[in-house]
Amino acid sequence: MKGKELFTGLKVFFDLFHENSKAASTLWSGLQDNDFSLHGLATEHIDHIQAVYDSAFQQIEKEAAGSGFREDLLLLQRRLYLELENIYTLLPQDPRHNLFVVIPVADRPLMLKNCVRSLVEQAGLFGYGGRLAGAEGVAFYNKVRLCIVDDSSGKSNIADIKATAEEARAAGIRTDYIGLEEQTEIMRLVPSGFREQLSSLIGDHKGPAAAHKGASITRNIAYLYLLSRFEKSGEKNLVYFMDSDEEFRIKIPAGASAREIPFINYFYWIDRLFTCTDIDILTGKVVGDPPVSPAVMINTFLDDLALSLEAMFEHGGDEQCCFHEFQPAGAFSAEYHDMVKLFGYNAPSAPKKFRCGLAGPHKLKDCLEELSQRTLGFFYGDHPTRTQFYDHAEGFLRTDEARTVYTGNYVFNSRGFRHFIPFAGLKFRMAGPALGRILRRKLGSRFVSVNLPLLHRRTSGKGGNEFRSGLVEDNGTIDLSGEYLRQFWGDVMLFSIEGLAGLGYPDRCVDFSLITETVREVRDRIYALYREKQASVTGKISKISALLADQENWWNACGEARGALNNFSLFCSAAEKNFGDGSTAMKKIAEQISEDRHTGIIINAIESFYEDDFLWNELLDTEQFAPNVYQNTSACFESE
Secondary structure (H helix, E strand, O other): OEHHHHOHHHHHHHHHHOOOOHHHHHHHHHHHOOEOEOOEOOHHHHHHHHHHHHHHHHHHHHHHHHOOOOHHHHHHHHHHHHHHHHHHOOOOOOOOOEEEEEEEEOOOHHHHHHHHHHHHHHHHHHOOOOEEEOHHHOEEEOOEEEEEEEOOOOHHHHHHHHHHHHHHHHOOOEEEEEOHHHHHHHHHHOOHHHHHHOHHHHOOOOOOOOOOOOHHHHHHHHHHHHHHHOEOOOOOEEEEEEOOOEEOOEEEEEOOEEEEEOOOOHHHHHHHHHHHOOOOEEEOOEEEOOOOOHHHOHHHHHHHHHHHHHHHHOOOOOOEOOOOOOOOOOOOOOOOOOOHHHHOOOOOOOOOOOOOOOOOOOEHHHHHHHHHHHHHHHHHOOOOOOOEOOOOOOOOOOEEEOOOOOOOEEEEOHHHHHOOOOOHHHOOOOHHHHHHHHHHHHHHHHEEEEOOOEEEOOOOOOOOOOOOOOOEEEOOEEEOHHHHHHHHHHHHHHHHHHHHHOOOOOOOOOOHHHHHHHHHHHHHHHHHHHHHHHHHHHHHHHHHHHHHHOOOOHHHHOHHHHHHHHHHHHHHHHHHHHHOOOOHHHHHHHHHHHHOHHHHHHHHHHHHHHHHHHHHHHHOOOOOOHHHOOOEOHHHHOOO
16 A cells, blocks of 8 residues: 555645645655555554654644644644554554553542543544454453542442443443452552551551542552552553543633643653653643642632722623633743742732633623632632643653652653652642652653643532542531641641752751751741731731622622622631631641641651662562563453
C-alpha cells in the first residue's frame, strides 16, 4: 500500500498547513516515496513516521489553541491520532509504554464516575495503544489499565464505586478494584517486621485495612499493589496517579462563558516524554478549580467578592448581565493563594471581578444568584473568581525542572517506585510539595513538570458536595478547623523541608539539633503570617456585609434576590467562624504550638525520613517485590 494511500488524514493536514509546516512537508515527501505493507510495517520505519505525525500534532494543536479550539481542527487532530494508532497495529509489536491509571478515592462516587467516564472518553477519542479482543468477545484497550484504590467507609458509596469499576470494564478499560479486603491481602505480602517499622507510610495493619487512612497512605499501598502484579520482562510501564475529582479535560474561555473539552492526548505525550528524555517522574498541574485548601484562599476571595458586589451595585438587577469578561491569570500562576510570601513573591495579585458562568441571555439578578451559590462552594475548594484556564504555551514536549509533585497528576517509571509519599501517616496537606522538594534533591533533572493539566472540579455542583477530609457539615454549619490544621502543619512541614534541602537534606544527614531549630523557626514565621491574614478577614467580611445590607443597593428592593442574600449571609457567617477573630482553627493552632507536641512530631518525622527511605527500599528488595521493581507488565494485560 502506497504511503499516499495509507496516510490519508496526514494528507488532509498538509493540504491545509503546507505553508506553515515546511520541515514536516519534507518528511511527508519521504513517506510518499515508501511502500508500506498492511501485513507488516518494518520497525525501523516507525521513528520516521512518528516524527512526521509529531510535527503535525504540534502544528494543529497550536492552531487549534490559537483559534479558540475550532471543532474542525479538533476533528482533524483526533483523526490524525487514530490514524497513527492504526499504523502501530502494522508493527509486529507496539514498543510504547503501558499506562496504569491509579485513582485513590474515599467516599466520592459521583466524582469518581465523572473521572472514569473522562478516561473512557480519552481512550475512545485518541485510541492510545489500540484494542485487543478479550474474554467473551469484549475488546479492551491494549495499553491502558485502571486501578481504583478505595478508602471509603460508606457501604452505599463502596457499592457505587464498584459499579463504576464495572462500567469501565464494560467500556473496554481493564480495571482493578482494590478495596479494603484487597488492601488487607496486599499487606499480608509485606513481612511483619516491615509492616511495623513502616506503619508511618502504609498504616497500622495489625488487622484488616481500615477506611479513611488518608490519600498518602492509600497511594503507598497502591505502589505495593502494582509491584505485586508486575512481572520481570522489561521496563516499559508507567504509573499515572490522578485524583477522583479530576478529569481528562481542559477548561477554556468561550465567548461569554467557558467550555470543558477533551483536547490533550495525555497517554501519547507521556509516552513520548519518557521515551525521548531521561526522566523518572513527571508532574502536570490542573485547570479549573485551584488545587489548594480554602484555608489559604479566603483573603483573595473576600477581596474579589467585595469588588464584584461593588461593580454590581453600579448597575440594576434587571439589566443584562455584563460579567462575562475573560481575565487571564497573572504571571504568578497560583494567584488564588493568600500566602504568596511563602513562595517568594512580595505582593498578591490585584482583586478580580466574578466571571459569570451562565449561558444565554440573562439579567444581573441571575448573575447575583449564581455568585451567591458559588460562594457556598468556596468551603469545599471552589474559588469562584480565580478559575484556572488552559494555556497551550509551548505544547507538550517542553519540560522544566520541578519542585512540587501534584499528587493528583503525576507519572513515574519503574524506578519511581523507590520514591514513596513521605510523612503519610500525619495526614497533613502539602504532601506533594514536600515530596517534590525531596525529589528535586534526589533526582535533579530527572524530575520535571510538563504542560499536561487535568481538569480539577472540587464540587459536584448544585449543592451535592461529597466527602472531604477535615471538613464537617452539621445542620447547615460548616467547620473547616480540621482542614485548617492540616494545612497549617503541612505548610510547616513543607517549608522546613525546603529550608533543610538547602543544607543538603536528605542527601546528607542533617544534625537533629539543626532540624529542630529549622522547624521551630519555620513554624513561628508561618504562624505570624497566618495571624496577619486572620487579622484582615473580619474587616473584609464586615465590608461585604455592609454592602449587602445597604438599602440603596438594588438587591434589597428585589424580591427575587432574597435567596442570594440568604446565601451570602450563610457564607459570611461561616467565613467569620472559620477564619475570623473567633476562628476555632486558629485557637487550636495556638494551643498546639504551646503544647509543642505537633512540632515534635514534625521534627521526628523529618529525622526519621532517612530510616523510612532505607526500609522502604529494603522492602522493595525482598522476594515479594524484588523481581518486580524493574519490569514490564505484559502478563497483566492478558485476557481476564
